[in-house]
Amino acid sequence: MKNREPEQKRREAVEAPDTALGKGRVGYLTPKKLETVVAILLGVTTLLSAWASWIGSLHSGVQSINFTRSNSMASQGAAEYNLGMQLYLTDFMAWNAAKDYYYELESAKADGDQKRIELVSEKIELFKKQSVSDTLAAGIAWMEEHNADDPFLMPGMAEKYFASAQNTLDQSQELLEEGKRDNTKGDAYNLVTVIFSLTLFLLGIVGTFKDMPNRIAVLLIAVVALALAVIYMCTIPLPTDFAHMNFFDFGASG
Numbered sequence: 001m002k003n004r005e006p007e008q009k010r011r012e013a014v015e016a017p018d019t020a021l022g023k024g025r026v027g028y029l030t031p032k033k034l035e036t037v038v039a040i041l042l043g044v045t046t047l048l049s050a051w052a053s054w055i056g057s058l059h060s061g062v063q064s065i066n067f068t069r070s071n072s073m074a075s076q077g078a079a080e081y082n083l084g085m086q087l088y089l090t091d092f093m094a095w096n097a098a099k100d101y102y103y104e105l106e107s108a109k110a111d112g113d114q115k116r117i118e119l120v121s122e123k124i125e126l127f128k129k130q131s132v133s134d135t136l137a138a139g140i141a142w143m144e145e146h147n148a149d150d151p152f153l154m155p156g157m158a159e160k161y162f163a164s165a166q167n168t169l170d171q172s173q174e175l176l177e178e179g180k181r182d183n184t185k186g187d188a189y190n191l192v193t194v195i196f197s198l199t200l201f202l203l204g205i206v207g208t209f210k211d212m213p214n215r216i217a218v219l220l221i222a223v224v225a226l227a228l229a230v231i232y233m234c235t236i237p238l239p240t241d242f243a244h245m246n247f248f249d250f251g252a253s254g
Helices: 004-015 031-111 114-131 134-146 157-161 163-208 212-234
Strands: none
Touching: 031 114, 031 134, 031 157, 031 163, 031 212, 134 157, 157 163, 163 212
16 A cells, blocks of 8 residues: 555656646646637637738739739830820921921011911911821910910920820839738738747647747737737738628629
C-alpha cells in the first residue's frame, strides 16, 4: 500500500488541471477551456484571412481594369491629339487662303466700291461654309469683333484644337492613378493576410507547449497579432463601388 501511494499521487498530479495562478491554485483557464478558445480563434482567423484574400484579389482585378482602360484612353487621346493637329494645320492653311479675301474686302472698302464689297463678302461667307471649321469660325468672329488681324490671336485658340485630346489624356491619367491606389490597397490586404497566417501559426502551436503559462503567452501574442491585423484591415478602403449584393445577381440570363 505504501508503494502505491506515491504512484497514485503522481497520477493525480498528472491528471489534475494545469494552473495559471501558481502552485497549489487552480486557474480559471483550464486546458480544456484553452483548447476551446484556440478553436474559436482559429475559425475566426481563418474566416478573416479568407475575407482579406478575397478583397485583395478584388483590388487586383480593379487595378487591372483601370490600367487597361488607362492604356486604351491614352491611345485614344493620342489619336485625338493627332486629329487636332491635322485640323489645326488645315485651318491654318484655310486662313492663309481666306486672308486674300479679307485683303480684297479691305481694298473694296477703301475704294468705296459697294458692289465689290458685297461680292467679296459673299465669297467670304461661302468660303466659311465650305472650308472653315467651327473653331476657326469662332476665331474669325472674335477677330472681326475685336478688329484683329489674325483669328489665331484669340486667347485659347490653339488649345481648342486639343481640348478633347487633353480631356481624354487627363481621364487616362486619373485611371492610372486609381489603378496605382488599388495596387497599394491590394498589397495592404496581402500584408493583412500574412499577419493572419502568423496568427494561425501561433494558434496552431499553442498545444505543443506543456506548461500552461507558455500556452497562455503564445495565445496572447496570437490575440495581439489578430487584433492588429483586424484594426489595420478596417483602415483599408474597399474597392470602388463595392457592394456585397453585386455578387448575388440572380437576374435572368439570355
